[in-house]
């Protein structure tokens with residue numbers, strides 16, 4: 042690790058407005074005041090319906106350091122990354138970034154959908170300060186790493202979410218950035234690609250300052266030297282990974298023990314349950330789970346990501362339920378599906394499931410982590426080599 046500070050954040054805050062009409066009105070007023078050189082309340086007190094999404098956050102990061110950013114949905118992690126990447130302006134405070142910044146924040150962000158993958162590589166690389174010659178030298182490496190050479194001359198709008206993540210990550214890291222910002226969006230990639238990405242982050246960590254946002258505590262603990270937990274925009278705690286992750290998990294267990302729904306994240310989601318919470322299944326036998334989502338408003342298009350981890354926290358199996366598998370529209374109130382899997386192609390042992398509810402833009406609506414446990418029983422002779430995809434037999438809407 043060097044002594045060179047690459048990221049310096051001092052008292053940074055960002056506010057948003059919950060009401061769209063008011064938000065537009067405030068925005069126009071602030072713009073008018075700025076044009077006429079008048080002070081505006083953009084950096085002052087909150088106006089009706091406004092709230093601090095990020096509130097007085099300060100930290101520094103040196104080359105060679107990796108900061109893991111954790112917190113429940115809506116804690117302000119992405120907003121902080123977007124400010125660091127210059128996509129939005131803080132209302133208060135100061136951000137200093139030194140060197141080239143590689144970032145993978147929102148799904149599809151930074152891509153022009155009508156341009157091909159190859160054209161987007163050139164556009165992005167030039168925005169990151171690379172010359173055409175430098176990009177020419179790197180382009181094969183970028184395409185190779187993304188593993189999508191057969192689609193590279195197709196428009197990005199035809200790419201799946203996973204393909205966009207592959208290309209975005211390959212570009213962001215191929216430029217050998219001084220600063221690398223990685224949001225949860227990496228989770229969209231499949232297990233094998235994610236593993237490859239973590240390996241590359243390990244390599245880059247020596248040379249860059251890395252900020253890594255994730256809900257996957259195993260990955261956070263593996264990659265980060267320090268972890269910072271945000272809670273309602275405020276830095277709730279910061280320190281070594283084990284301590285901060287432990288605190289967060291204890292908090293979640295406490296809420297659970299006191300009857301609150303730990304999985305509730307986005308305001309629109311009232312309940313997100315997977316049942317049964319524990320089940321035993323014989324190797325290679327069919328098994329079924331129920332997914333129950335209660336919403337306050339309709340949500341047009343969701344995906345459900347299921348990821349299974351073994352006792353050591355390694356991802357061993359996963360699958361995505363999207364519009365190809367079921368009618369993925371949520372109605373107001375109760376939505377209940379039964380999902381039948383053909384078999385669980387895993388070795389005998391104990392596993393936990395992480396089930397994540399995601400909207401069509403890859404934004405996480407709710408996470409059910411380590412709430413569902415499965416015990417695989419059988420002869421012990423296995424089975425599929427992990428990681429593997431869970432074979433879905435069918436999904437039925439129960440109501």
Ligand SMILES: Nc1ncnc2c1ncn2[C@@H]1O[C@H](COP(=O)(O)OP(=O)(O)OP(=O)(O)O)[C@@H](O)[C@H]1O
Nearest residue numbers: 057058094112113114115116117118119120121405
């Ligand atoms: N453009 C916006 N306008 C209004 N509110 C916003 C906007 N962007 C984010 N928010 C709100 O700011 C808060 C922080 O959001 P942010 O996306 O930073 O959280 P997060 O910790 O990254 O959550 P997640 O884990 O779900 O990605 C949330 O309440 C969110 O609804």
